[in-house]
Structure formats: C-alpha cells, structure tokens
Amino acid sequence: MTMKSASVAQGRPFWKEPMVWLVWGLPLASIVAGVGLVVTAVRAGGADAVIDDVQRVSQIQTTDLGPDERAAQRRLSAIVQVRPDHVELTAVTGEFERDAGLVLVMTHPTEAAQDLRLPLALTTTGWTASAEIDTRHDWNVQLAPENNHWRIRGRLQKDTQASRLAPAVGDG
DSSP, X not given: OOHHHHHHXXXXXXXXXXXXXXXXXXXXXXXXXXXXXXXHHHHHTTOOSOOSOEEEETTEEEEOOHHHHHHHHTTXXXXXXXXXXXXXXXXXESOOOTTSOXXXXXXXXXXXXXXXXXXXXXOSSSEEEEOOOOTTSOEEEEEEETTOSOOEEEEEOTTOSEEEEBOSSOOO
C-alpha cells in the first residue's frame, strides 16, 4: 500500500503525515535559510573594516608596517579624549613635530559610512578637532601626520571618553 492510500485509508490528509514534513519541510527550510544568509551578506556590502592599504596575493594579505615601526622607534604615544563637541589629543611620550599637521582617523568597526577623518589643530597643550563622537559603540582610532610617515593606534571602547594610542608593533 502506498503512503497516499494509507493516509486516505486512515482518513487523514497528506499534510498531517509527519513523513511529508521531513521529506519536504526540512529541505525547504534550508533553502529559505540559505537565501536569507545571501541577502544578509549582500546588504553588508563586504567592505573591509581595515583602513590600511592591503595587498592580497592568493590567500595571503600583507600591509606596510613601516609607519608603525617608525612610530615605535620614536617611542610615540598619546591620549585621545572625547568631549561633547570636540576631541583632544595629548602627547605622552616621544617627540611629535608641533608644526606638522596631524590627522585623527576614527573608524567604525563595521560601518565605513560612519568613519571620521579629523584634521587636528595645534593648541597650547596638544591638538584638538571639532566633532561630536557617538560613544555608544567602539571606535578604532589612528593618528598619523598628513604625510603618513608614522602612525599610532588605539581603540576607544564603548561608553568611554579616552583611549591610549601607541605603535601597533614593538620596538625591534
């Protein structure tokens, strides 16, 4: 006796048979989930959250660490503080050229549209830039001169107002 005739003989419609749900329901659910994942991936845009110039060869990614090494040799470090309407940068260690223009780049961990590039103005105690920073999420922070000769980095954690910036590599 076939499944259909068994179902009819018992007086139940086919959709009330558990075997029908296993045979048709599980593959259909996996197709719907797969389409949902593809839609999510396409909406994310596939943008890389790294702001460095990265060269990709095969499965290897490389970037120039020269600016980080130069900052480590100069022993540069600084503190960036977020105020309600501006950011302040204070040099901690190393010798910063006071006449060179500095740029503070704040990158959102996942949304490149929210990234900020802030040219800093020299003050008597450090540098400053007008900006309203949303501290409800983390920020990746990078400081470099306009010529990108060196760079120091840090991370501003969610709901905090200050971060230490230092070279990404040790003095070697």
